[in-house]
Amino acid sequence: MGSNILHMRRKCKSERRLDGKVVIITGANTGIGKETALQLSLRGAKIYIGCRDLEKAESAVNDIKSVNPGADITSLKLDLSSLKSIRHFANEMEEREPIIDILVNNAGIMMCPEWQTTDGFEMQFGTNYLGPFLLTLTLLPQLQRAPKARVVSVSAKYYEVGKLYFDNLNLRNGKYDPTRAYAQSKLAQVLFTRELSRRLGQGSTVTCYALHPGVIKTDLQKHVFNNDPIRDILFLNTEMGVQTTLYCVLDEQLDTESGFFYE
Structure with a gap:
């Protein structure tokens, strides 16, 4: 939190272009996902944003094109709390793009009430981990066709206090706590990144990264800080919050x- 208060986080200094590269970003209709889409569009990437709310997604596309008229960006329906929606999105991407160069698992939910996904999983575990897990593995053949591909998962330092409740992953029977569920989902993301990298092997053309973006002024904290003025003082803006992703x-x-995990 100290680097947030003092705004000491460094900016990404890479000047790498992404002309001709295909990028998928989940949850890019708002917050750092939207800023990620803008910044990568400025580097020439062909971008697909997968969002649950297509109306908001189209609004984000229009906002990005107002800043970068040349942006090549398309919005598609993707609800990470629905395994059916994930498979439909992956099928659509297979029809559109034989090769994917970058997948940014950005979408997530934080400390919500005790909700369930369409398939009956605890909402945070389902949306933050199971959804990106299925999406990544389903898109893996297209990622492996790229000369070099990256899978980047936006996690959080909360993983450090997380624990996997293998006997009750959905935290049912009175075990649900918003913070416990969030930390478990973020730990699962980090472990998935490490294990996917291990299974792909040292010579793989697909590399994997998990990250903590910082504490940022976005809609993510709506269940924790509801228009709390403290956010304006302590939290990063989206331009700084996107730097670790970049x-x-x-x-x-x-x-x-x-x-590895990056901060």
């Missing part, structure tokens, strides 16, 4: 790294 997507020094 670092993991772009930086040349990470070309030979995989399976």
